[in-house]
Amino acid sequence: MATTNRPADPLAKGILPTAKQGLKDLFTWDQRIIIRNAHNEEHCEWQKPEPLQNPIRLFAQLGWKQWLYFLVGFLAWTADAFDFHALSIQTTKLAAYYQTTNTAISTAITLTLLLRSVGAAFFGVAGDKFGRKWPMVVNMVVLGLLQVATIYAATFEQFLGIRSLFGLFMGGVYGNAISMALENCPVNARGLMSGILQQGYSFGYVLAACTNLGVGGETNTWKIVFWVGAGFSIAVGFIRVLFPESKQFLEAKKAGHKQSPGAFWAETKLMLAKEWKMCLYCIWLMMWFNYYSHTSQDSYTTFMKEQKHLSPAGATRASILMKTGACVGGTILGYTSQWFGRRRMIICAALMSGFLIPAWILPTTEGGLSASGFMIQFFVQGAWGVIPIHLSELSPPAFRSSFVGITYQLGNMISSPSAQIVNAVAEATIITTAKGEPSPAYGPVMGVATAIIVVGIVVTTALGPEKKGRHFEEAGPIGANVDTFGKDVETGSVSSEKDGVKAMEVVDDSPRNEKV
Incomplete structure (x- = not known):
């Protein structure tokens, strides 16, 4: 053509x-x-570059089924974020309840992040092999039950054990939610929908913070927030039961694709042999991004209360406005990446957040901290808004659930000590506040760490690939994209036969004019 x-x-x-x-x-x-x-x-x-289209017209391209898949994916990611932030925004309450330090409580955050990659691998592979529906249902229901178990943890050791197990199931949400939501969207609407989808994370934070504000600052009220999170997660799981499997997965099964264990593992081996460099690159990129997110937000409420002397209610209000900026920025910058490019948008957003660091940590009033928090998170989560579609486009098409989930969560695992590091260094470094009182140096520590992370993101993204516009939705499930014959599968060798000639290859179902 x-x-x-x-x-x-x-x-x-x-x-x-x-x-x-x-x-x-x-x-x-x-x-x-x-x-x-x-x-x-x-x-x-x-x-x-394709011109930006009217977002209303892009929304209109999605039929009611596509909207249903997208909204459930968004809600699953939101519930996941609510469950996680139910702990991070109540660090001081939990420290008082278990009579320990903020740093000790942040150990639970580290354990959760460490084990998320295991859940991402299990549920990601299950989603690519068996479909998105039932792995997500099981994942969300068990996630809610573990929130309930956290409430009944009698000792700090039990609390840490349950939060570790919680991390396994939390890790399974991202890959299936992202792939289910975006694979059903039209190609030219994916930048906009990616930006909205990623902000389920920020929206979950806002909901958790609003719930925390509503229950008050008494120590035992942390349990109410966890009850709300448990009900949210279980409700999303039951909603997912009510509608069918993803269209792409059903069409692959109707087309007669077979998924024998041999074909499944054979295609997996071929993918790893071909794409191992891309896997390592995406893990490295996600390491920087997860440091970026957790370093700039997990200790921010504690920073406002202890270093800036805000009341618990004031710090929570400022956190809500901060994450509102994240929702707005992620949506807008994810949308404009469709025109400006994925990598260019990530780099510009990261640089802008770096320039805002002094304005972010220096204010002393609730209004100043709210405004600066809004702006820096506009760009932090603005860069994040590009990630769901960027990772999906970089992933091998048949592995878009497991690849996205595993690379994201392995990056999370590497960055898992971020909150613990910030708390430990801040508590070991005492400064004098504007009121002349000694305080842990949360602001300087978060500022220096975020500046280093911004440089890492800019360099990694600038030297990396981009495959905007890729038609990843065309591929069938793992094992359905190879033609296998007899004992070749058992040995891990996959052969395809066309016109009487056998050749080692993976079948390419993508359109002939494909942007990569």
Whole structure:
């Protein structure tokens, strides 16, 4: 098919040439795309960025079933965030309840983040092999039950044990929720929907903070917040029971795709052999992003109460406004990444958040902290708003649930000590506040750490790949994208036969003119 695009040099091969090409492409306004012709021959072209479309028209492209899948994915991610932040925003209450320090309570956050990758692997693979529906149902119901178990933890040791188990099931939510929501959206609407979807995390924080504000500051009220989170998670699980499996998974089954264990593992081996560098890159990127998120928010309420002397209610109100900025920024910047490019948007948002660090930690009033918190989280979660669709486009199409979930949660695992590090360093470094009182140095510690993280995100993203516009929804489930014959599967060897000739390959169901 003839195009009017300018020809481009072919894709670089190797880590350093690819990084060099990625950096150069970042400063080229046109987008590099890969064109596949009818003979499966490939060449690169430069294409003008697609103009931004009216968001109302983009919303109108989604039918009621697509909206249903999207909203349940959003609610699952929101419930997941509510359950997590029910702990982080009540650190001082829990420390008083268990008669320990804030740093000791943040150990529960570390354990939760450490074990999320295990849940991401289990539920991600289950979602790619068996469909999105029942893994998500089980995941959300058990998540709610573990919230209830946390309430009845009689000792601090029991509390830590339950929060560790909680991390396993919390880790399974992201991959299935993201893939279910975005694979059912039209391609040109995915930037906007990705920005909205990612803000389920911030929305969950806002809901948890509002609930915390509503129950008051007494120590035992932390249990009420956990009860609300438990009901939320279980309700989402039951809602997911009421509608069918994802369209793509059902169509693959109707087409007669078989998913034998041999084909499943054979395709997995082929993917890892081909995509291991991409896996490592995405884990590294998610490590920086998870440090970015947790360092800038998990200790912020504690910072406002202990260093800025805000009342518990004032600190909670400021946190709510901070996360409202996150919801707005993630939606807007995720939407504009459809035109501006995924990597360019991430880099610009990260740099803007870095410039705002002094304004973020220096104010002393509730109004000042609310405004500065709103603005920095506008850009922090603005960069995050691009991540769901960026990861989905970078993932091997058949593995978009497990790949997205596992790389995200492995990055989370590496960054899991972030809250504990901030609390420990801050409590070991005493400064004098504006009122002349000694206080842990939460502000300086969070500011320096966030600045380092911004540099890491900018460098990693600038040297990385981008595959905006990729048609990842075309692939069937794992094991359905290879043609297998007899004993080849048992040995892990997958062969496909076309026109009487056997060749080792993975079947490519994507359109011939695909942006990569």
